[in-house]
Amino acid sequence: MTGSTTVAGVAALVQEALKAYDDDPAITAVLQGFARRLAEPLRVAVAGMVKAGKSTLLNAIIGEEIAPTDTGECTRIVTWYRHGQTPRITLYPTHGSPRSLPLKRVDGRLVFVLGDTQAGDVDRLDVEWPSPTLRNMTLIDTPGLASLSEDVSARSHSFLAPADTPSEADAIIYLMRHMHASDMRFLESFRDTEAGQSGTVNAIAVLSRADEMGAGRIDSLLSAGEIAERYRRDQGLRKLALGVVPVAGLLAQSARTMRQQDFAALQLLAGLNRADREKMLLSADRFLRSTIPEGLTSGTRSSLLARYGLFGIRLAVVLIPNGFDEPTPLAHELVRRSGLDSLLDLLGRQFQARAEVLKARTALVGVESLLRTSPRPGTGHLAATLERLHANAHEFRELRLLAMLRTAGVPLSPELGMEAEGLVGGWGAASHVRLGMDQGATLDELADEARRYLLRWRAVAENPLTDRSALDACRVVIRSCEGLLAEFSARGRQRQPV
Template sequence: MTASTTAGAAALIREALEAYGDDPAAVEALHVYARRLAEPLRIAVAGMVKAGKSTLLNAIIGEEIAPTDTGECTRIVTWYRHGHTPRITLHPTRGEPRALPLKRVDGRLVFVLDGVRADEVERLDVEWPAPALRAMTLIDTPGIASVSQDVSARSVRFLTPEDSPSEADAVIYLMRHKHASDLRFLESFRDTGAGRSGTVNAIAVLSRADEVGAGRIDSLLSAGNIAERYSRDPNLRKLALGVVPVAGLLAQSARTLRQPDFEALRVLATLDRAARERMMLSADRFRRSTEPAGLTEEARASLLARYGLFGIRLAVVLIRNGFPEPTPLAHELVRRSGLDPLLDVLDRQFQARAEALKARTALVAVENLMANRPRQGTENLAAALERLQANGHEFRELRLLAALRTTGVELAPELAAEAERLIGGQGAAAHLRLGLPPGCGPQALAEEARRCLTRWRAAAESPLTARSAGEACRVVIRSCEGMLADCANSDRQAQSA
């Protein structure tokens, strides 16, 4: 299904290039959107100041390449793309782009702006050979609701431009608590051109989740309960696909676990439980403690900066309970940080729909071009745009998903919940749509898809189903038919192999 959607968007851009061939600005913009169709999905990381955006970005990438301090670079929109050779390019607001030197301090990448002020920089482009960046381009944005109105405005302009699609296809939005400003931003992102395609382009993250329980070892459990409550909030539910709790600092440090960290944690694990609990009553007490003798104050400060009290407590408990080696410990810390569920959501909701999200951005670009620069002779282009918007099934799914989560559809509650699942509200993969466990073969998937198809055809024909729900039923039926066709193709391929 996605191949035809992408091809349709590409054909639409080619037709627009013919119609606007004498308009250099329009041609340049259309070429940009054509390239976006071939690029990885663009995912912006947004949130208020000190929400932990750069830390989470480092955790997703698996390397410490995004600055996490409060310096000039955190006030600049920074793109992280895959590249075979590390490279940093500064794009000034005026003048030509220029390469910046690559510099690392204590293992971290440091951006040297050579005297250029943040307000003189349009963006930084970082190319890095990280496997995670092959499938997505990550965009680190300055804090929203910053004390500096200029810093906040820079993020808002980038993510929610007034007269063009957002530069991002999707957003990971970090929040420490649910504030009105969080809802306002998510609402404005949904109201941009790209956002009008539905709610599948935003995921909320309850960041710094380890701080919810004051660093206790069960902090993530408490954060999980809060995230679950937030995800059921009707005001947030219509703006984001879900809320995932993540201890970003722990995730970042676990993904980049160093041997000195492990040695220091192993020394701490030699203390008995009572002594450990006394020294970890507060960060200050831990830093000033004299136990154990083999741990310097510098090592303690480094552990606190990299893991926090929650991460230190958890790592020590794990070392004492079956994780005495660095690699297994790092993997378990990542799992416990909440990063794995977030990556799973990104894969199910964003990557599985990447082509549809990118195609939607291209369609909005053409729609805006025609609205802002109307001209004669574009009737065929307008008709082609309307056909794609109306007939592209992925777009119909996104519109229905938006309706189910906002204005509602006149369906019984159990049918509405099933419709949301079948059109990909919990993930675009067939087993997620059908509510089956992963690893199901084509036959099991086809049987369940057939049962769903029969049920929804009956619902569409039932006199008890409101007439206004007819379009929703047709979208769900088409989704079931698509899954059946995919299962048949998979079965044929398996037989011919």
């Protein structure tokens, strides 16, 4: 089965289930929700402990300061960010009808005006915003886990990892400042055990506030990168997340939303001689108390520090004299150095490239749970269809193998194990990523490499010394290689003139 036929098969299963349960309004509403999810953009939740920097990172991804980053009531509410032609905020109370909230900006930042409504009385906020990022991905900001308020923590847990139903999120970006046992426990609870044991494909870990790991030094991201690489190799985390990326979220957010007055202030600082500048930037207090350069007010200093932090200021004033002397190039370079580009690349390779399969998996989990918890006569054909989808959908077999490679393991050599992980999409679903080739590789080069891998894995499968328990893994890898060759052949035919 191809990705499109898998999704079509799951969509048909949901419609059949709707017919079977059409006399039960509650179940019908749940199934209609699954049908909508298949047609909507992928849902990606941003989660983590309190003060991990979730809303700041979300703003950086969207490129707008629309998520509240303070400690007010709104940070205790699950908030959805969807694409819309015009900005709109809708409040859904736990009891009663939804109502629109006024749109209000203060100092360039969107402010949520709840009025007399308390966070505990709000089920969710729904923000529609005309951001290109939100066309292909709905982002969900969740309250901090391990909050002092048990109610706030429980709300996040029940939303992200409910006991008896699929999560509202198809995938998750999990922020952590260090790898703690509580982080591992949450990621374990988010991993589903239903659709093909596929829990390793729906989580990415972010080492947030990465600039703080080097005390705000200009090389802080290098130190954070070494820590992230160590976490990536950790066997406990490998089975729960597809990767670990260090990101300086505050710098990423402010660089994506750089203002002309920010650049003018940074340019003034960059014009100082190096000794004075370094002395002034030794600490936040020194920076705020300094009287140089002339023209930089205390209010501007406070704003710069709040928006960029010492790390961002130090980095910017070094970049400006080295060729990044215009606002746009400077903003792009700061974003790159913040680690955000690496995160967006990983999101594209791991989530958006297999968005349809992730959504199909979520719907399949939901129908499977429904048949288990609410059985009734005459639904045997649904169970048979569900089992057939599990067995025949190659995408789910890839997910099962990926989970096995990262958890229990497969009796293959380490070299073959790593190769198999790449070929079934462990480093990204795009064809050139699976083959370990550059994005600019030609169709013929890609086909030659896929053919080489196909012959290699057929030889492994036919080798009498290959462990019998590894043969299923070989078959999945062979099928993936055959699928790549079929894709390249189809693309080649499309290029030929009629």
